[in-house]
Amino acid sequence: MIDLQNKVQNLPSQAGCYIYLNKAGDVIYVGKAKNLKKRVSSYFNRVHNIKTTRLVREIVDLNYFIVTNEKEALLLEENLIKKHHPKYNILLNDDKAYPYIVITKEKDPQYKYVRKFDPKYLKSYGPLPQGTSARKILNLLEQSYPLRRCKGGLGKPCFYFLIGQCSGACFQEVYPKYYQEQIKKIVQFFAGNTQTLHQDLINKMHFAASNLQFEQAQRIKDLIKSFAFVVAANSVELNDTKDRDVLSFALNNDQIVITMLFYRAGKLLNKDQIIDQYYEQDLNEILAFYLAQIYQKNMLPNQLIIPDQLDVSDLPSELKKIATYPIHPIEKKLMQIAISNTEEFMRVANLQGQTLTDQAQATIITLGEILGIQDYLHHIEMFDLSNLGDEFVTGACIVYKNGQPDRHSFRKYNIDIAAQDDLHRLQNLLYRRFQKALFEKRALPNLIIIDGGITHVHFAKEVLQSLNLATIPVIGLVKDDHHKTNALIDLQEQVVPLDRKSPLYHFLSGMQIRVDAYAKSGFRKKQNAQFTTQVLLQVVGLGTKKIQELYKVYPTISEMKACSFEELNKVVKNREATNNLLLFLKNNV
Numbered sequence: 001m002i003d004l005q006n007k008v009q010n011l012p013s014q015a016g017c018y019i020y021l022n023k024a025g026d027v028i029y030v031g032k033a034k035n036l037k038k039r040v041s042s043y044f045n046r047v048h049n050i051k052t053t054r055l056v057r058e059i060v061d062l063n064y065f066i067v068t069n070e071k072e073a074l075l076l077e078e079n080l081i082k083k084h085h086p087k088y089n090i091l092l093n094d095d096k097a098y099p100y101i102v103i104t105k106e107k108d109p110q111y112k113y114v115r116k117f118d119p120k121y122l123k124s125y126g127p128l129p130q131g132t133s134a135r136k137i138l139n140l141l142e143q144s145y146p147l148r149r150c151k152g153g154l155g156k157p158c159f160y161f162l163i164g165q166c167s168g169a170c171f172q173e174v175y176p177k178y179y180q181e182q183i184k185k186i187v188q189f190f191a192g193n194t195q196t197l198h199q200d201l202i203n204k205m206h207f208a209a210s211n212l213q214f215e216q217a218q219r220i221k222d223l224i225k226s227f228a229f230v231v232a233a234n235s236v237e238l239n240d241t242k243d244r245d246v247l248s249f250a251l252n253n254d255q256i257v258i259t260m261l262f263y264r265a266g267k268l269l270n271k272d273q274i275i276d277q278y279y280e281q282d283l284n285e286i287l288a289f290y291l292a293q294i295y296q297k298n299m300l301p302n303q304l305i306i307p308d309q310l311d312v313s314d315l316p317s318e319l320k321k322i323a324t325y326p327i328h329p330i331e332k333k334l335m336q337i338a339i340s341n342t343e344e345f346m347r348v349a350n351l352q353g354q355t356l357t358d359q360a361q362a363t364i365i366t367l368g369e370i371l372g373i374q375d376y377l378h379h380i381e382m383f384d385l386s387n388l389g390d391e392f393v394t395g396a397c398i399v400y401k402n403g404q405p406d407r408h409s410f411r412k413y414n415i416d417i418a419a420q421d422d423l424h425r426l427q428n429l430l431y432r433r434f435q436k437a438l439f440e441k442r443a444l445p446n447l448i449i450i451d452g453g454i455t456h457v458h459f460a461k462e463v464l465q466s467l468n469l470a471t472i473p474v475i476g477l478v479k480d481d482h483h484k485t486n487a488l489i490d491l492q493e494q495v496v497p498l499d500r501k502s503p504l505y506h507f508l509s510g511m512q513i514r515v516d517a518y519a520k521s522g523f524r525k526k527q528n529a530q531f532t533t534q535v536l537l538q539v540v541g542l543g544t545k546k547i548q549e550l551y552k553v554y555p556t557i558s559e560m561k562a563c564s565f566e567e568l569n570k571v572v573k574n575r576e577a578t579n580n581l582l583l584f585l586k587n588n589v
Contacts, residue, residue, distance in 0.1 A: 003061075004059065004060065004061060004062065005044075007061075007062055008037075008040055008041055008044060008062070011036045011037040011040055011041075011064065012036055012037060012064075012066065013035050013036070013037045013038065014035070014036060014066050015032075015033065015034050015035070015036070015066070015067055015068075015070075015073060016032065016033065016036045016064050016065050016066040016067050016073065017030065017031065017032045017033075017064065017065045017067065017073060017076045017077050017080060018030075018031055018032075018033065018036055018039070018040055018062055018063070018064040018065075019031075019062060019063050019064070019080060019084070019086075020055075020058075020059045020061075020062050020086075020088075021059070021060060021061040021062065021063070022058045022059070022060060022374070023058075023060045024374060025061075026084075026374055026375065027080070027084035027086050028055070028058055028059070028086050028087055028088055029055065029059075029086050029088040029089060030077055030080045030081050030084065030086050030089055031077070031282070031285055032067075032073045032074070032076070032077045032285065032289075033282075033285070034314075036064055036066075039282065039285075040062065040064075042282075043055075043056055043059075044056065055088055070316055070317065071316070071317075074289070074292050074316060077289065078289075078292070078293075082441075082443065082444065085375055085378075085379075085444075085446045086375070087374075087375045087376040087378075088277070097115050097116050097297040097298075097440075097442075098115075098126055098127030098128060098129075098130065098270060098272075098297075098298060099113060099114070099115055099126060099127070099128045099129075099130065099134040100113075100114050100115075100116070100117055100124050100125060100126035100127065100128065100299075101113060101124075101125045101126065101128065101134060101137060101138050101141065102114055102118075102121040102122075102123065102124045102125070103121060103122045103123040103124075103147065103183065103186070104121060104122060105120065105121060105122040106148075108147075108148040108152050108167065108169035108174055108179070109122060109147050109148065109179055109183075110147050110148040110149060111138055111141060111142060111147055111149075113134065113135060113138050116297045116298075116440070117297060117298050117299040119299075122183075123183065123186070123187075124299055125186075125190050125264070126264075126269070126270070126298070126299070127262055127269070127270045127272075127298050127299075128269065128270060129269075129270050130408035136222065136223065139223070140223050141186065141189070142160075142165050143164070143165055143223075144189075144197055145182045145185050145186050145189070146160075146164065146165050146166055146167050146182070147166075147167055147179065147182060148166060148167050148169040148170075148174075149161075149165055149166040149167075150166055150169070150170045151170075152169040152170060153169070153170070154170040154171060155170075155171055156170065156171050157170055157171050158170040158171075159549050159552075159571075162570065162571070162573065163553060163570055163571060167179070167182075187265075190264065190265055190267075191241055191265040191266065191267070192265070192266070192267050198224065201220055201223060201224050202224070204220050205217050205220040205221055205224070208220060211564065212562075213562050213563065213564060213567075214562060215558065215559045215562035216559075216562055216563065216567070219559075241265040241266045242263070242265075242266065242301075242302045242303060243263065243264050243265065243299075243301035243302045243303075244263040244301050244302065244303045244304075244305060244334065245260060245261065245262055245263070245294075245301045245303075245304050245305070246260070246261040246263070246304075246305045246334045246335060246337070246338040247259070247260055247287065247291065247304065247305065247306050247307060247310070247338070248260075248261075248307060248335065248338035248339045248341070248342045249283075249287060249307065249309075249342065250339070250342045250343060250346055251278060252346055252350075255275060255276070255277065255278055255346070256275070256276060256277075256278035256286070257273065257274070257275045257342050257345055257346045257349075258273065258274050258286075258287070258290055258342075259271060259272070259273045259338050259341045259342040259345065260272040260273075260294060260338075261334070261337065261338050261341065262298075262301075263301070263334070264301075271341065272294065273341070273342075273345050274290075275345065275346060275349050276402075283309060283310070284310060284311050284314040285314070287306075287310050288310075288314045288315055288316070291304075291315065291316075291319060292316055295318075295319065300318065300319075300322065301322065302322065303322055303324060304319060304322045304323045304324070305323075305324055305325070305326055305331050305334060305335055305338075306323050306324070306325060307325075307335070308325055308326075359503060360402075360403030360404060360507065361402060361403045362503070363403065363503045363504050363507045364376070364377050364378075364380075364402070364403045364507075366503070366504050367447075367504060367507075367508075370490070370496065370504075371447075371473065371475065371490055371491055372491065373446075373447070373473060373491075375446055377446055377447045378401060378402050378446065379399070379400075379401055379443060379444075379445045379446055379447075380399070380400040380445055380446075380447045380448075380449060380511075381397055381398070381399050381400075381433075381445040381447075381448055381449070382397070382398050382400075382448075382449040382450075382451065382477075382511050382512075382515045383395065383396065383397050383426065383429060383430060383433075383448070383449070383450055383451065383460075383515070384396050384451035384512075384515040384516055384518075384519045385415065385422055385425055385426060385429065385451075385519060386516065386519035386520045387415075387422070387425075393414075393415040393416075393425060394412055394413065394414065394415060394519050394520075395412070395413035395414075395415045395425070395426075395428070395429035395519065396410070396411070396412055396413070396515050396518045396519035397410065397411045397413070397429075397433055397515075398410050398511065398514055398515045398518055399445075400511065403507075405514065410518060411433070412518070412519070413429050413432060413433070415428055415429060416428055423455065423456065423459045424459075426450070426452070426456060426459055426460065427459050427460075427462065427463050430460055430463040430464070431463050431466075431467070434463070434464070434467050434469060435467060438467065438469075444469065444472060445472060446472065446473070447472075447473055447474075447475070448460065448464075448472055448473070448474045448475070449474075449475055449476070449477055449508075449511065450474060450475070450476045450477070451476075451477055451512060451515060451516070452476050452477070452478070453476055453478045453489060454476065454489055454493050456476055457474055457475065457476040457489050457493060460474050461474055473491055474491075475488055475489055475490060475491065476488065476489035477489075477508060477511075477512050478495070479512075484509070485498065485505065485508060485509035485512050486498065488508065535557065536550070536557075536581070536584075538584065539577070539580050539581050539584045540577070540580050541572075541574055541576055541577025541580050541581075542572070542577055542580075542581060546571075546572060546577075549571055550568075550571050550572070553571055557585065560581075560585060561585045561586075565578060565579070565582060568581060568582065
C-alpha cells in the first residue's frame with residue numbers, strides 16, 4: 001500500500017488515462033482525467049459508500065498513460081476497456097448502435113437499412129427503435145415513395161418495378177427531378193407530415209376488407225402501425241424541425257440510470273436507457289464517455305441538451321459546440337420529460353427486480369466463481385446450430401447482458417452446407433460473428449458458451465485463436481440421453497455436473513433452450529419457403545423463378561389465397577397462369 005500511496009503522490013498533473021489493478025494483476029477499472037494526480041487522489045482522500053470502499057480496497061496497483069489531446073484520451077480509454085473488460089466499467093461496455101434508414105448518394109439513389117450512422121449517405125434517418133419497426137418503416141417507404149430497388153441498367157423492367165416499388169432505373173433514364181420530389185416527400189414523412197399517406201393507407205385497408213381480402217387488410221394495418229410514432233402527437237409542441245438530443249441521469253444509492261432522448265425533425269424518435277452500478281466514479285467522466293459511445297455510431301444533432309451537473313468542458317470538442325444547458329422554456333420542458341423517463345425507468349427496474357442483486361446477477365457471479373473468472377460476466381454469448389439433414393442449416397447467437405437476454409442483439413446466420421460437418425459449420429458461424437465484430441469495433445463477450453462437448457469447445461478455440469481472441473474464455477454445455485442440460489465443460493475442459501435444483505442449472509438450461517428454439521426458428525422459415533415452392537410447382541404455367549417472386553410479396557399460401565386476381569397477376573404477369581393459380585388455391589389448399 002505504501003508503494004501505491006507513493007505512486008498516487010507522484011502522479012503528474014497532466015491529462016491521461018489511468019488503470020487500477022487488483023492483487024491478481026487484473027485490470028478492474030479504467031478512467032481518464034484532465035489532471036491525473038487530482039482525479040486519482042480523489043479516490044483515496046474522500047469518504048465513500050460501502051461499494052466504493054470495496055473498489056478502493058481491491059486496488060493494489062495502478063498504471064497511467066499521458067496523452068496529448070482529448071481524442072487520444074477517449075480512444076485510449078475505449079481501447080483499454082474493450083481489451084480488459086474491467087468489472088467496474090460495466091456501464092461503458094454496451095453497444096450503442098441503432099438502426100438507420102438511409103438514402104445513398106448515387107445517380108439513381110436507393111434505400112438501405114444500416115446499423116450504424118455513416119456521413120457518406122445522402123440522407124440518414126435515425127436512430128430508430130430496435131427490432132422490426134425500422135424494417136417495417138423501410139417497407140412502407142419502398143411501397144409509397146419508390147427509389148431504385150434493383151441493380152439498374154438491366155435493359156428490362158425488374159420485378160419491383162412491376163409491383164410499383166422501383167423507379168425504373170432498371171430499363172430507362174430516370175430524371176433527377178423525380179428523385180428530388182421523392183426525397184422531398186420522404187423528408188416530410190419523417191417530419192410527421194403524413195396525413196395524405198395515412199388516409200391513403202386507411203382507404204386501401206377498408207377496400208381490401210370490403211372485398212374479403214382480410215390478410216391484405218391486415219398487412220396494410222400493420223404498415224399503419226409501424227409508423228405510428230411518426231404521426232403521433234408529441235406531448236411537447238416544437239415550433240421548429242431541429243434535431244435535438246436530451247441527456248438525463250439519476251442516482252439511487254449504488255445505482256445510476258442514464259437516459260438519452262433523440263428528437264429528429266421535432267419528433268421524439270427513440271430513446272436509450274441504461275441502469276448499472278455506481279461506485280462514486282466521477283460523474284463527468286461517466287457521462288462524457290457515455291456520450292462519446294453514443295455519437296461514435298450515431299449522428300450528431302443540432303443541439304444536445306445536458307443536465308446542469310455536467311461540466312461542458314469535460315465533453316469532446318465536437319460536442320462542446322452543440323451542448324447547452326436547459327435555459328429556454330422548451331429546453332426545460334424537454335429536460336423534464338427526460339428526467340421523468342429516467343425516474344420511471346429506475347422505478348420499474350426496481351419493481352421488476354432488475355437491480356444488481358437480483359437472482360440472475362447472483363447466478364452470473366456463481367458461474368464466474370465455478371470457472372475461476374474474477375471479472376463479472378456482464379456479456380455472455382451462446383452459439384448453436386440447427387439443421388434438417390444437410391438441406392437447411394442455421395446458426396444462432398443469443399446474447400445475455402447482466403444476466404438478462406438482450407433480444408435486440410440476437411442473430412441468425414445462414415450456414416454454408418458445403419462445410420464438412422457440424423464442427424466445421426460451427427467454426428464458420430463463429431468466424432463470421434467475431435470477424436465482423438472486430439471490423440465494426442463492437443463490444444466483445446467476456447464468456448462464450450458452445451452448445452456442445454469438448455470437441456466443439458476445441459473447434460471454437462481454434463477460430464478465436466486465428467482472430468487473436470484467445471483470451472475470451474470458452475465453455476461447453478452438454479446434454480444427457482434425454483436431451484436435457486446435464487453438465488458444463490469448464491476452462492480446463494473438465495466435465496462439471498450441474499445440480500438440477502440449483503439456480504445456475506436453471507439459468508444455463510434456460511439459455512440452452514432459448515438458443516435451440518431461436519436456431520430452429522431460422523430453418524423453419526427456409527423450410528416453409530421450399531414447401532411453398534414445391535406445392536405451387538403443380539400449377540400449370542408457374543416456374544420456380546415466378547414462385548420465388550410471388551413468395552417475396554406473399555410469404556405464405558394463405559396470403560396468396562386472400563389475394564384478388566389483379567393482385568396476383570401483377571406478379572405472375574400471365575392471365576392464364578394466374579387463373580390456374582387461383583383455381584389451385586381454391587380447390588387444393
